[in-house]
Structures are given as structure tokens and as C-alpha cells.
Amino acid sequence: MQAPVRPEDIDTATQVPVLNLNGITKTFPGVRALSEVSLALYPGQVTALVGENGAGKSTIVKVLTGIYQPDGGVLELDGKPTSFATAQEATRAGITAIHQETVLFDELTVAENIFIGHTPRTRWGLIDWPEIEMRARDILARIGADLDPRAPLRNLGIASKHLVAIARALSVDARVVIMDEPTAALSHKEIEELYELVERLKSEGRAILFISHKFDEIFRIADRYTVFRDGEHVGSGLISDVTEDALVRMMVGRSVDQIFPARDKTPGKKVLEVDSLSHPTEFDDISFTLRKGEILGFYGLVGSGRSEVMQAIFGITSPSRGTVQIDGRRVTLRSPADAVANGIVYVPEDRGKQGAVIGLPIFQNVTLASLNQTSRNGFTRLAQEFDLAREYTERLDLRAASLDQDVGNLSGGNQQKVVIAKWLATKPRVIILDEPTKGIDIGSKAAVHAFMAELAAQGLAVIMVSSEIPEVLGMSDRVMVMREGLLAAELSGADLTPETLVRYAADIKGAA
């Protein structure tokens, strides 16, 4: 281990970056993902990489980790030009990444997941199990994770899996640690622990690239920043020299109205009535009503059963009892097809798996649920499909090279727009948005918020599941708070404050 280095000790003018990227360019068919960008990572410092969706953050991470080869530019390690032809070469050079969507193996144990790809061997070339377990325990203890190395990964929750991913990244003696939105899936306490971990990594002299959309955490733990916009480098420097406003302006190229859109909050007639909806294991006795033009928030901790309730209303899972009524008419929703036919649509949290059909072009994704409009007697009509897809994608300001492009080539925020476009094309009555702005940048967030307000104004009934308190408070007319599968409270008006939300969601004493 190197001697602790504190950022204030570092003479930033003379310090040499561990890893320096200069003029890196990467082009995909029809898209220039990176255009001559530069990025420098210094030992013992956290560099925050900020930018909107599609700014090129994920692409640069893939360049750094050897998954993509840049078309142009220089990558210097300790001042020497180098290149990574494979992910293994990048790992060997001491670069490790904790990805947004972590790649782990459910059927293996915690320890196996940590050491897969670089398992310690005995002198006979066999796997050294005692060594693996010992070192896994050691690393887990270092990051403060209370996990059994022998536990199978499939039994762990999402936050614990994330800790395993972090442990895995630390199991190689990394000089550069890339964290791609590491706090997205973590609870408040786990985030605090992550910050401590980052501090420890800094003190060990490691360079950290921290990708985040959350400004409070950037200002809390980063020493430097680099901003990308539309695949270009727009600025970098010391965090201490910059303000939040200035960063936001660099990111979006304009100042963003952080205020939530003002709305006329006179709700219309009842559209959706859910009465004592229950599920054998996930939730019990959920009742609520939703009116035309209303935005109903669903707040709760991760695992409180919000998504499960929504998926039951959308026909994915079948409730054990309870009823759903649309316009006072009782409906049985056995499949998403039934829900869609009754005007209920669901924008899932897991965009890549449940939302977009990756492999199909954009226009086919948009028309997937509306083929009855574009087709005649079951025969598809391409011209009509392109027209419908264009209408809705342009309304959502989709950034794409063409409508025939694979939806998988789009950034997360743009994939989200395709999923929303798909549902709007069906002209729904009720739209359920599950964490609609999770993992998307401020600019897109504001756009999604404005769009939700517009939908409500047009008479759509909106349900928004969200874990972000400002969003819940700013957007919702009423909020249902869920806790451990039960409705803990229905809040509106003066009762709707950050304190009440947190109190009911976490069952803190004083929540009557």
C-alpha cells in the first residue's frame, strides 16, 4: 500500500495523471459517440464525469476498460501511450469498473463472483478455495459489507449484489476504479458506506472516476470534474472552483429550470379504482382511486411492494383477491394485453429488459403495441408504421440517427422515450411510470416532468412510482406511501412534506 495522499497535499499543477486520454474519438454507424474528448484521472483523487444521457459517458467507460477500441486519439498510462485490445488487458493494467448494470452470476457464491476471472490457484493449478474465502472475507470486511462469502448470490438483494460488484472491483489491485452510477440502487445508509469506501480508496492513492447524476454526491466526494455534452468535452477542472449552476449549464448548454411544472390541479372524474388488491407474498389490501388529469405518486422504500402492485394492475402477476375498475366497470386483467386493451399502460423501471425490445428497430418498438392501428386485417403496413413512430418520437424529442436504427444503440434516456412513445401511441387512459427518471440526467428529467404534466393536462390519469422525494413532492397531486407491502398513508396538501413521507415509509416513531 502506498502512503496516504490527501488531495490538499497535492500540487495539482505538477501532478501527473495515472491515466490520460487525449482526443479520443469513437464512431458507430450513424452516430458519433465521442468526438476528440479528453479525460485525466489523478492518483488519490475522485474525478466526477457528468453529462446528460447520450453525452458519451458509458462509451468512454467502455474505451477505458478495453471493451471498445477508439477510432482516434491517445490513451496514456503513466505518461506512456498504450492501448487495450481486450477487457483483460485493461484489467491487467489495473483499471476496473463497477458498472451501472452489474454483470454478476446468480448461481455462484459471493466469493466466486468476487474472484471469477482471476481465481487464486494452488501450486497444482487448481482453485484455491480456502484462499478465495479468506480473501473474500477480507475484502468484504474492508468495504463494510456484512455478507457470507459462501452465500449464493441469487439469495441477495440488489443492494447487496452491488456491494459484491464493488468487492469484485477491489479484488484486483486496481489503480483506477471506475464507478458508473454506483449509488443508483443503494439505500441511504449504504450510500454513506460507499462514500467512506471511496475515501479509503482515495487514501490508498487510487484514481477514481465517478459517474453520477446526483449533484449533492458529486460535490461531496469529487475533487475534480469533467463534463461531456453530445460526445464532446466541454470543460474540466477542480470541483472547488465550480458551482452547481455552472456545472448544469455546461452539461445542458443552457440553464435548466429546476422548478417543477405548474399544473392545474382540479382532478376530473374517477378513472381507475383499485379495491383491496392483494398478493400472496408481495402486498396486501391495496385500495386507491385515480382521477382523470391527476398525477398520483407512489412513494416507499425499495422493496415496499410499489412495483409489484403496478405489475398486478398491468396484468403481469395475478392478485389473490381484490378488484380493479375502469370507469366504474370491473375488469379482469390476466395479461398485459388485457391491461392495454383496457387503456392501462406501464413504463417499467427496468428499461433494457422489460421496456425496450432490443434488436428491433425504433419504429417497430414504437408500433409494437399499436399494430392494430397501423395494420390492415393483420397485415403490417410500413408507411403507416413510420408515420406513427415519427409522430410520437418527435413529440418526445428523441435523439436518433434514423427510425430504422436498433433501439439498443440508443442511450438509456432515449430508450425510455421510445418506451413512452410506444405507450402513448396506444392512446391510453392510465399511464403508470415506474421510476421514470431513474438514472437519467437533469435535462432529460426536466423534460420527462414537463411531459408528465402535459399528459395529465390532456386528461390522462398518471401514476408515478418514485423514490426521489423532490420528484414525488414536485409532481404528485396526492401520494400513496407504501411500507412492507401495505399502504401506510395517503398524503396530500399540507400533509405532504418530506418529513411525513420519510416517516410513513420507514415507520419512524411519531407517524401516527
Place this chain on the structure above:
Amino acid sequence: MSDLSTRHIPDRLESPARRLLKSWEVLLLAVAVSIFIANSFASPYFLNAWNLSDATFNFTEKAMIAFAMALLIISGEIDLSVASIIALASTAMGAAAQFDVSAATLVLIGLGTGVICGAFNGFLVTGLGLPSIVVTIGTMSLFRGISYIVLGDQAYRGYPAEFAFFGQGYVFWVISFELVLFAALAVIYGILLHKTDFGRAVYAIGNNPTGALFSGIKVARVKFILFVLTGLMSGVAAICLTSRLGSTRPSIAFAWELEVVTMVVLGGVSILGGSGTIPGVVIAAFVMGLVTFGLGLLNVPGIVMSIFIGALLIGVIALPRLVDMARR
């Protein structure tokens, strides 16, 4: 979301014609033409209308199943029991033929057996959620096993005279009934996959079954229909093959499932699901038919033929990869 800021997104950056030029199907067509030319040089008997007509029997029956199998594989499933369905359907028809039933009744029995077998596979996969590769390996043994129990080392013969038309009849000059049926089914399956909502659902399911389900597609129903269609086509193939051979043994169409799957994959259908076309499968059928026929004319033994088909499959699949690697 003001209208002023909307950007126009073009439909396509590449015209469909240009995309076609780079497609798998065009490459495969070039292979088919080369084999055709090579064959005509290799054997003086090749360029003869009746010989060529005979050659089509090498692939027509398998291709009928391959069309339905292509859809099934694109949807992410597979049916390895197709050859055993032929055996069972043929056995059912043979048993019925012993009671002097009409040719029409035999056809209904053949088709019905196929549909029932396909529905059985479909139920096990979509109703019970079992993996299709395991289910159909099981039913592969089950269906043919029933045939063996019924027939042992015997054979059914004595099919009515009119029944011979399906496998031996000619519609016009050298154009056989089977070839016409093959062409008609190619058009029907091509339209079904490429021009209908059902076909679109098949692609969506193959690329992302969860995403398709969450988009309101009836995933289980589509898959069930595909299994039934594959069973039905196996029934059709059973009718043609039984009629052509004029007899039924339990070993009928043995190991055809591998040739059918080979044909589908050679046609450019991804074995992982999600992509592929019917024109590709049609060309692949011709390629396989031409190869077997050409080698047959040169008196190449059957075992060498299967080695050649295997090499062809690996070669044609590896070619684009190799070209890709060479470019880097």
C-alpha cells in the same frame, strides 16, 4: 417539448435495396448458383429436367417443416421432435389404411396427428414453462417410440392408389405436387413472418420475451401456435413422404430434425432467436438439395454427404466472421 425544437428523424439511412445487397440471403444465393454451375460441369446428367425435378424431393419435405421451424427458432424455441412426429403420423395413417379408408381420411389423420403432437409440445413448453429443447428431446423419443411399439420390425403398406399423388404426382410436366406445395408454403410462411402482426410478434418475442410480454404481446399464445404449426407441417411432410415411399417403417425420416435445423440455420436464422428470413430458408433448401443431388450423381456415399453438409454449414456461418476479422 415545444414544436419549434423538434428534429426530423429520417426513416432509414440505408435504402432497403442496399441493405439487401449486404444480406446473408444474397451471399447464400451466390453459393447456390456456384454449386449449380459446379454440378453442371461435374456431371453430364445434372442439366436434365427430370433429374433436376427428382432432385427437388431431396429438400421439399424437409423444407416444409423448416418454414415453421424457422419461425419457432426465431421466437427463441426449437422443436427436435419433428422427425418423430412424421414417424407417428405415418404410423397412424398406415394403421388407418389397413381399414381401407379414403385418401382424404388419411390426410386428415396425418394432419391431425401432427397438430396433436405439436399442441402437446406447445402445452409442455408454454403451459408448464419447460424448456423446449428438453421437452422436444423427450417427445422425440416418445413419438417414435410409439411407432416402434405399434410396428416393431413390420411395415405398413397398402395405401390407396389416390394417396400416391401427394408424393409421386406431377402437376405439370416435371413440376411435382410436392414442389408446388413447397412453393406455396414458402409464400404463405414468407407473408406470415414478414408481412403480418403475428410475424412481428415472433421477432419481438425472439429478441426480448419479457419486453414483448410487457408490450402486451400474448407471448405464450404465439409460441403455442408456432408449436402447433410446426407439428402441422410435420404432418404435411409425413403425408408427402409416406405417399412417396408407399410404406411406413418406424425408422421413417430418421434424424431429419438435424437436417431441418441445419437448413434453418444455413438460411441465416439465428439459433439464439430474433433474426432470420423465409427467403433465406428457401435458398438454403435449394443449396442443400443441390449438394446432395450433385454428390449423389458423383456416387459419393451418404456418410461423406453428411460430412459435406456439416462442413458447408460451418463454413457458411464462419465466412462472415472471417471476413470481419480480416477487415480489422
